[in-house]
Amino acid sequence: MPTVDDILEQVGEFGRFQKQAFLSLCLLSAAFAPIYVGIVFLAFTPDHRCLSPGVAELSRRCGWSLAEELNYTVPGPGAMGEAFPGQCRGYEVDWNQSALSCVDPLAGLATNRSHLPLGPCHHGWVYDTHGSSIVTEFNLVCDDSWKVDLFQSCVNLGFFLGSLGVGYIADRFGRKLCLLATSLISAVLGILMAVARDYPSLLLFRLLQGLVSKGSWTSGYVLITEFVGLGYRRTVAILYQMAFTVGLLLLSGVAYAIPHWRWLQLAISLPAFLSLLYYWCVPESPRWLLSQKRNTQVIKIMDHIAQKNGKSPLADLKMLSLEEDVTEKLSPSFADLFRTPHLRKYTFILMYLWFTSSVLYQGLIMHVGATGGSLYLDFFYSALVEFPAAFIILATIDHCGLIRPLAASNLVAGAACFVMIFISHDLHWLSITVACVGRMGITIVFQMVCLVNAELYPTFIRNLGVMVCSSLCDLGGIITPFLVFRLMEVWQGLPLILFAVLGLAAGGMTLLLPETERVTLPETIEDVENLGRIAKPKENMIYLQIQTSERTGT
Numbered sequence: 263m264p265t266v267d268d269i270l271e272q273v274g275e276f277g278r279f280q281k282q283a284f285l286s287l288c289l290l291s292a293a294f295a296p297i298y299v300g301i302v303f304l305a306f307t308p309d310h311r312c313l314s315p316g317v318a319e320l321s322r323r324c325g326w327s328l329a330e331e332l333n334y335t336v337p338g339p340g341a342m343g344e345a346f347p348g349q350c351r352g353y354e355v356d357w358n359q360s361a362l363s364c365v366d367p368l369a370g371l372a373t374n375r376s377h378l379p380l381g382p383c384h385h386g387w388v389y390d391t392h393g394s395s396i397v398t399e400f401n402l403v404c405d406d407s408w409k410v411d412l413f414q415s416c417v418n419l420g421f422f423l424g425s426l427g428v429g430y431i432a433d434r435f436g437r438k439l440c441l442l443a444t445s446l447i448s449a450v451l452g453i454l455m456a457v458a459r460d461y462p463s464l465l466l467f468r469l470l471q472g473l474v475s476k477g478s479w480t481s482g483y484v485l486i487t488e489f490v491g492l493g494y495r496r497t498v499a500i501l502y503q504m505a506f507t508v509g510l511l512l513l514s515g516v517a518y519a520i521p522h523w524r525w526l527q528l529a530i531s532l533p534a535f536l537s538l539l540y541y542w543c544v545p546e547s548p549r550w551l552l553s554q555k556r557n558t559q560v561i562k563i564m565d566h567i568a569q570k571n572g573k574s575p576l577a578d579l580k581m582l583s584l585e586e587d588v589t590e591k592l593s594p595s596f597a598d599l600f601r602t603p604h605l606r607k608y609t610f611i612l613m614y615l616w617f618t619s620s621v622l623y624q625g626l627i628m629h630v631g632a633t634g635g636s637l638y639l640d641f642f643y644s645a646l647v648e649f650p651a652a653f654i655i656l657a658t659i660d661h662c663g664l665i666r667p668l669a670a671s672n673l674v675a676g677a678a679c680f681v682m683i684f685i686s687h688d689l690h691w692l693s694i695t696v697a698c699v700g701r702m703g704i705t706i707v708f709q710m711v712c713l714v715n716a717e718l719y720p721t722f723i724r725n726l727g728v729m730v731c732s733s734l735c736d737l738g739g740i741i742t743p744f745l746v747f748r749l750m751e752v753w754q755g756l757p758l759i760l761f762a763v764l765g766l767a768a769g770g771m772t773l774l775l776p777e778t779e780r781v782t783l784p785e786t787i788e789d790v791e792n793l794g795r796i797a798k799p800k801e802n803m804i805y806l807q808i809q810t811s812e813r814t815g816t
Contacts, residue, residue: 267492267782273564275491276498277571283489284498286543287482288505289536290445294479295509296530297448297471301414302641303517303526308391310349310403311336312383316357324364334367337380350404354379393521400461409461411743416465418739420472425736428477429729430596433722437485438546440725444478445537452531456524476736477729478537484725487716488547492782496659496713503709504652510645518638553722553785598723599730604791608718611771612731615672615711618768620738621745622675622704622761626697628746629757647698651705659710663779664717668710669772675703676765683755683762704765717778718793721785 274280314335321331337351355371355378362368371378382404389398396402402409432440451471458464487499513530520526548560568574600606627644658667678700685693712728719727749756776793784790 269564270491270567273568273573274571276494277567277573279567279570280486280490280494280498282570283544284486284502286540287486288502288508289533290441290482290540291479291502291505292509292512293530293534293537294475295506296513297417297452297475298506299510300513300527300530301410301417302637303395303513304523305396305402305410305413306391306637307395307397307403307407307410308389310387310389310398312350312352313386313388314352314355314357315385320357320362320364320367326364350383351380352383354381391521393523395523396461396464399523400464402461411747413465413468414743415740416469417472417475418736420469420474421476421736422733422740424473424475424477425729425733428474429480429726432477432481432484432725432729433550436546437481437488437550437725438540438544441478441481441485441544442538442541444474444481445534445540448475448478449531449534449537452527452534456527456531472736476732480728480732481725483712484716484728485544485547487713488549488721488724495717496664497656499713499716500652500655500659500709503712504649507645507648507652510648511642514638514642514645517641549721549785595723596726596730598787599719599727602787602791604793605719605787608775608790609727609731611774612711612715612718612727613734614771615668615707615768616715616732616735617738618672618764619704619707619711620735621742622679622700622765623708624739624742625746625757625761626679626701626704628743629697629750644698644701647702648705651702652709654702655706655709659779663777664710664714665772665775665777668707668714669769671703671706671710672765672769672772673703675700675707676762676767676769678703679758679765680762683758700761707768714775714778717781717784718775718790719784720787720790 311332317331317335320326321335326334335353335357337353353368355368368378386401387403391398396413397410400409402413428440428444431443448471451467451474455464455467455471458467483499483502486502487495490498516529517526520529545563545566546559548563551557551560551563598605599609655667678696682693682696682700685696687693712732715728715731716724745760746757749760778793781793784793
C-alpha cells in the first residue's frame with residue numbers, strides 16, 4: 263500500500279497548490295524577522311550626555327558650535343578601563359550663573375577640570391539622534407542599560423515558555439488552528455507594544471508576544487514541509503528559512519524610512535493581520551489529519567490538491583486506514599520525545615545543537631559590535647551574508663546529505679571563533695572577515711538543524727519535537743546578552759573561547775545522528791527507531807488505501 267509521499271507523487275509533489283501555499287507561508291517567515299531581531303532598531307542606543315539646565319542658553323549666548331559645547335561642558339574620558347563619564351555623569355555646576363565666560367567657562371571654577379565634582383544625570387539625557395527608540399524614550403542608559411538586555415531576554419523567555427505549550431497545541435489541535443491563533447495574538451500584542459505607555463507594560467507585551475510568535479513560524483514551517491513530496495521537502499524548508507533573511511533586509515529598509523520606534527513597531531505589526539487569510543488559502547496538513555484518523559478531510563484535501571495541480575482526481579479513493587499497531591488515535595505527549603533509546607539520544611543532541619546555534623549566532627553579532635558605520639547598512643550587509651549559506655545548503659544536501667554538512671558548518675563556526683582570538687585589533691578588516699565566515703557557518707547550522715529536527719520525529723509529535731528542542735535555542739538567547747558582556751569584562755577574547763568550544767563539540771555530536779537523505783518522513787515511533795537501518799525502511803507507515811479504477815494511460 264502507498265504512503266502519503268506516494269500519494270503526493272500522484273497528485274503533485276510541488277505543483278501549483280504547493281507553490282501558492284509555500285509563497286503565502288513565506289510571508290509568515292519574513293514577518294518573524296522583526297520580532298526576533300527588531301531590537302537592533304527599536305532599542306538602539308545613540309550617543310548621549312547629561313542634560314544640564316542652562317547649557318543650551320549659555321551655548322546660544324556664546325555662539326558655540328556643537329563641538330565647542332561638548333568640549334566645554336561634557337567630561338572627557340575617565341581613567342584606563344573606566345567608562346566615559348560624559349555619558350552617565352556631568353559636572354556639578356550651576357550653568358545659569360552669570361560669572362561663566364564664553365571662553366573655557368569652567369576655568370574660573372577650578373584650575374583643572376578633573377578636580378570638579380561629577381554627579382549623576384539628575385535631569386535626564388540629551389541624545390544625538392534624529393529619531394527615537396525605547397532607550398531614548400524611557401532613558402534606558404547608564405545604570406538602567408541592563409533593561410535593554412532584559413527587553414531582548416524577555417522575548418526569548420517567551421519563545422522558551424511558548425515552545426512547550428504551542429508545540430503541543432499544534433500536534434493536538436492541528437497546525438492550521440495553531441498558526442491562525444498565534445499569528446492573530448502576536449499581531450495584537452505588536453500593536454499594544456507600539457502604544458505602551460511605560461517600560462513594565464512594554465516588557466509584558468514583549469514577553470507575551472514571544473509566547474506565541476515563534477509558534478506561528480514553526481507551525482508554518484512544519485505545515486509546508488508536510489504539504490510537499492519527498493523530493494522537495496528539504497528545498498522548501500531551506501527556502502522558507504531564506505524568507506526570514508529577506509525579512510531582515512526589508513527590516514533595515516523600513517527602519518531607515520521610519521526612525522521613530524513606535525511608528526516602526528506599528529509598521530512591522532500591521533502586516534501580520536494578513537495571516538488571517540490563511541484560513542481560506544491554506545488547508546490543514548493531510549499528514550496530521552491522517553494521524554488523527556480524520557480520513558474524510560484527508561480525501562477532500564487530496565482531491566483539492568490534485569485539482570489545483572491539474573492532476574486527475576483520485577475518484578475511487580474510498581478508504582484510509584492505519585496499520586494494526588497504530589490503530590489508536592495518536593495523541594502527542596512530552597514523554598514521547600524520550601520514550602525509546604534512539605529518540606532520547608536524538609532529542610538530547612538536537613537540544614544541544616539548538617542551544618549552540620543560538621549562542622554562537624547572537625554572540626558573534628554582539629561581540630563584533632558596532633563598526634562605526636551606518637547602523638542600517640551594517641545590519642543590511644550582515645544579513646546578506648546569510649544568503650550564501652542557503653545556496654551552499656541547496657548545493658550540498660543532494661550530494662552530501664544533511665549530517666556531514668551540518669557537522670562541518672559547526673566546525674567552521676567554532677574554528678572561526680578560535681581564530682578570532684589571535685587576530686590583532688589593528689587588523690579589524692580581517693577580524694570582520696573571519697567573523698562573517700563564522701556567521702555564515704552558524705547560519706547554515708541554524709537552517710539545517712531545523713530540517714534535521716523535523717525529519718527525526720514521527721508525524722504526531724513532529725511539531726512538539728521541533729518546538730521542545732528549539733526551546734533550547736531560546737534558552738541560549740536568554741543568557742547570551744548577559745553572558746557575552748560579562749565575559750568581555752574579564753577579557754575580550756573569553757567569549758570567543760566559549761563559542762569555539764561549543765561549536766567544535768557540536769560538530770562532533772552531530773555525527774551521532776542518522777542520515778535522513780531520501781528517507782520517507784517517519785509516521786510512528788518505530789519508524790524513528792528504524793532510521794539508519796537497511797531492512798524494511800518503510801514498515802509501519804501510515805498508509806492511504808487506494809482503489810483506482812482502470813483509466814486510459816494509468
